[in-house]
C-alpha cells in the first residue's frame with residue numbers, strides 16, 4: 001500500500017470514526033481519539049513502529065467501546081473489520097488492526113496476555129497515557145459524573161480486580177479508580193518512551209490526590 005493509499009485511508013477513517021462514535025462522555029470523544037493518535041505517532045517515531053499502522057489502529061481503537069454499547073465487546077472489532085475490508089485493506093493488515101482494537105483495553109488485559117507487536121504496544125501506551133496526568137484526572141471525573149458517581153466516599157475502599165467482569169461492574173466512587181487503575185498504569189507501560197512520559201503524569205496525580213485529601217479533611 002503506497003503513501004497515497006495510506007493518506008486517503010487515514011482521512012476516510014477519521015470521517016468514519018467521527019460519524020460512528022456515539023455521543024459518549026467527554027473523556028471518550030473524538031478529542032480522546034485525536035490525542036491518542038498524536039501520542040501514538042510520536043511514540044512510533046521513537047520506538048521504530050510503523051507509523052501508518054499505528055495511526056490507523058489508534059483512530060479505530062474505541063470505535064464502539066463496550067462501556068457505551070451495553071457491554072458488547074464484539075461490536076468494536078466487528079465494525080473495524082467491515083470498515084477495513086470495504087476500504088480494500090488486505091486481510092493480514094485487517095487482522096492485525098482488529099486484534100489491536102479487540103485486546104487493547106485495560107479490562108481485557110485483566111487475566112489475559114495478548115501477543116503484542118511493537119505497533120500494538122505503542123497504541124496501548126498512547127491510550128494509557130491519555131488515562132493519566134491532568135487529562136487522566138479530567139477524564140476520570142468526567143466518566144464518574146456521566147455515571148452519577150460520588151467523587152469520594154471514605155467508607156468505600158479501593159479493590160484489586162482479578163477479572164474483567166468485576167472491574168466493569170464496579171460502582172465505586174471516582175477516587176477509587178485512581179487506586180484501581182490509574183496509578184497502576186505507569187508500571188505496565190510497554191515502551192521506554194511511554195514509561196518516561198508516564199512518570200511525570202503519575203507524579204502529578206499523586207500531588208493531586210494529596211491536595212484532594214488535605215482539602216477533604
Ligand code: ADP
Pocket residue numbers: 027067104105106107108130131136139140141143144170172173174177181
Ligand atoms: P479501557 O477503555 O482501556 O478498557 P477503561 O474502560 O477502564 O479502560 O476506562 C477508560 C477511561 O474511562 C479511564 O481511563 C477513565 O478515564 C474512565 N473510566 C473508566 N472506568 C472508570 C471509573 N470507574 N471511574 C472513573 N473513570 C473511569
Ligand code: NI
Pocket residue numbers: 032036061062127
Ligand atoms: Ni481509548
